[in-house]
């Protein structure tokens with residue numbers, strides 16, 4: 001199964017140079033890693049939102065659910081509650097996760113649902129031709145802000161730390177091997193795993209140089225130290241002349257949401273319960 005390419009033959013319509021390609025290959029390889037460890041491919045489910053990123057559901061040859069804008073996490077939560085045996089992950093855009101779906105992002109972290117959220121954070125609405133998003137920098141000039149935005153972007157990493165996320169990481173589409181590693185760690189983390197990916201939008205917001213020159217890999221960082229994670233995550237607020245850390249900022253396990261629901265038993269147990277009930281009824 002792991003020898004499968006996992007890329008569909010659907011015509012790819014991402015722009016040349018788009019960072020979505022890197023994320024696709026990093027995710028594909030991370031999934032192959034899980035399958036090589038014995039996770040059945042059919043037990044891995046991808047949920048996408050709406051936007052350029054969402055075409056991942058068309059291009060990756062795995063079980064997937066193309067949801068609606070900002071609603072990847074409620075759909076993923078339902079899937080996970082219905083069958084906790086599944087490995088459930090979401091690909092969402094910055095518009096999905098930080099605008100329309102912001103409340104769902106906060107509550108997934110608060111509840112600690114066992115889902116991995118990969119945010120394709122290109123800091124622009126690419127599919128609709130370049131409007132500003134919650135992470136566009138102050139002064140960004142796009143279709144909806146020809147004179148520049150007047151809003152400061154917010155920092156999703158500190159928001160996730162404050163909301164209780166047990167796994168907080170940042171990668172970039174410019175560093176494929178590290179991104180694959182981060183996604184693999186997120187998928188193996190038991191609980192809500194948040195990975196913000198600074199993705200290149202080659203057409204409307206190409207920040208390759210910024211991420212290449214300011215980016216650094218977190219090294220010697222204690223991922224179990226919340227205060228240290230907060231300090232590192234606060235270093236870069238998009239507009240300041242600061243280094244941009246890539247890696248795992250924080251990791252700590254705590255009870256997951258679905259454990260509190262007896263109905264959300266593994267499917268095998270449900271089947272066994274059903275058989276027991278049938279036997280009891282016939283006695």
Ligand code: SF4
Nearest residue numbers: 015018052126201202
């Ligand atoms: Fe990628 Fe931007 Fe093109 Fe969308 S508009 S496919 S994000 S380069």
